[in-house]
Amino acid sequence: MYERIIDDRWTYRDAYTKDYTHCYHNYPAMMIPQIVRALIAEYRPAGRLDTLFDPYMGSGTSLVEASIAGIDSVGIDINPLACLISDVKTRHYDSLQIEKDYGRIAERIDKYSEKAVEDTNFDRISNSGYWYSRDVLFKLSFLTQLVDADVRTRDFFRVVLSEVVREASFTRNGEFKRFRMPSSRIPAFHPDVFGMFRAKALRNMDGLRQYNSVALRPKVEVLRTDASVGMSASNIGPESVDMVITSPPYGDSRTTVAYGQFSRWSNEWFGFDNARNLDNILMGGHKYDREIFETESIRSELDSIRETDARRFMEVISFLNDYWLSIRNVAAAVRHGGVVCYVVGNRTVKGVRISLDYFTAEMFEKCGFDHIRTIVRGIPNKRMPAKTSPTNIAGERVDTMNNEYIVIMRKI
Ligand SMILES: C[S@@+](CC[C@H](N)C(=O)[O-])C[C@H]1O[C@@H](n2cnc3c(N)ncnc32)[C@H](O)[C@@H]1O
Structure with a gap:
């Protein structure tokens, strides 16, 4: 055949x-x-x-x-x-621009308080209280507000945020399907939302530098x-x-x-x-x-x-x-x-x-x-x-x- x-x-x-x-x-x-x-x-x-x-x-x-x-x-x-x-x-983002913007975001993260969160309406998220703790929802909203502030770098940091949005939810670890972790695990689940964001941003910035070191820039x-x-x-x-x-x-x-x-x-x-x-x-x-x-x-x-x-x-x-x-x-x-x-x-x-x-x-x-x-x-x-x-x-x-x-x- x-x-x-x-x-x-x-x-x-x-x-x-x-x-x-x-x-x-x-x-x-x-x-x-x-x-x-x-x-x-x-x-x-x-x-x-x-x-x-x-x-x-x-x-x-x-x-x-x-x-x-x-x-x-x-x-x-x-x-x-x-x-x-x-x-x-x-995309070949300008690494310096990304680093500068990361500095701005990181500085604001250090001054986080719930009062600084502008958007606390989570209606677009189905069953938001089932999938997230209140603390995580507020922190994700705060990160979104920081990321969206600069349209030039917004999508780069949205990709960073996207992984956090999933990993900080009550999803059962490592699975692609929407299964929630057992209720017994939920009280002890306190994901470090900002720490996750920082680590992923630094990882992706390294990847970008390596990608930018390639001389050719064809159309995509x-x-x-x-x-x-x-x-x-x-x-x-x-x-x-x-x-x-x-x-x-x-x-x-x-x-x-x-x-x-x-x-x-x-x-x-x-x-x-x-x-x-x-x-x-x-x-x-x-x-x-x-x-x-x-x-x-x-x-x-x-x-x-x-x-x-x-x-x-x-x-x-x-x-x-x-x-x-x-x-x-x-x-x-x-x-x-x-x-x-x-x-x-x-x-x-x-x-x-x-x-x-x-x-x-x-x-x-x-x-x-x-x-x-x-x-x-x-x-x-x-x-x-x-x-x-x-x-x-x-x-x-x-x-x-x-x-x-x-x-x-x-x-x-
Ligand atoms: C095996 S994944 C591709 C993974 C990819 N090679 C990578 O390295 O990430 C298959 C993809 O097909 C997409 N897909 C499914 N149906 C599609 C359709 N009708 N038109 C275009 N894409 C579709 C899915 O959304 C999924 O992203």
């Missing part, structure tokens, strides 16, 4: 993944920068490589790597938090767009990109990686659009009643899921429908001779493994691409969750993936 090559080189077991601006903000299922670097070096298309495109950019790993390599890039995502993070990570465009609906022709015209390096979701956000839930604290805090219903508009969020693609590569897997559970089958189909639409859009944006690299995971539904790597290759083939190869890489740590909770029941976990597949295709 679509040959898979197991290659241990791509595992990057001990790779340091937080250099440059990659350290700025945690995000679910982040790509390893070294993989993007290696794909650019080894699979760059013949002829020009002027523009790299990431249609599900998340926290912008591909865009940052393209930028470091001196290649123009464009990235899209429908998660507003992803757009904020990617935009900030790819970050757009809030739905990959399944279509690219705005003014930004990503037909046959306008040379290379795509991306990692799409491997299922809908409710039953696989919870992008919407992970981002909700920040999206609500900043008053971004769709904060509460993001999972409904991410791929697979919209429910279809039939398949809109034709597949041979995973037909038997889909049929066996349908036999055991018709509802789960339709959930899988809804995701694959959106995924197919997005592949058609991406394919149209790539020039002839251009290369796409999709890093995908093959999850298991009702005991049946769905070979998303085959499906990806097959759908690109339908759009006029040749399969170059699929590289199989082991997942060395918990970056991509090998276990998820498909039932959404806390604690109920099932092995879904141990490998990732890098599908590489060329447009004929």
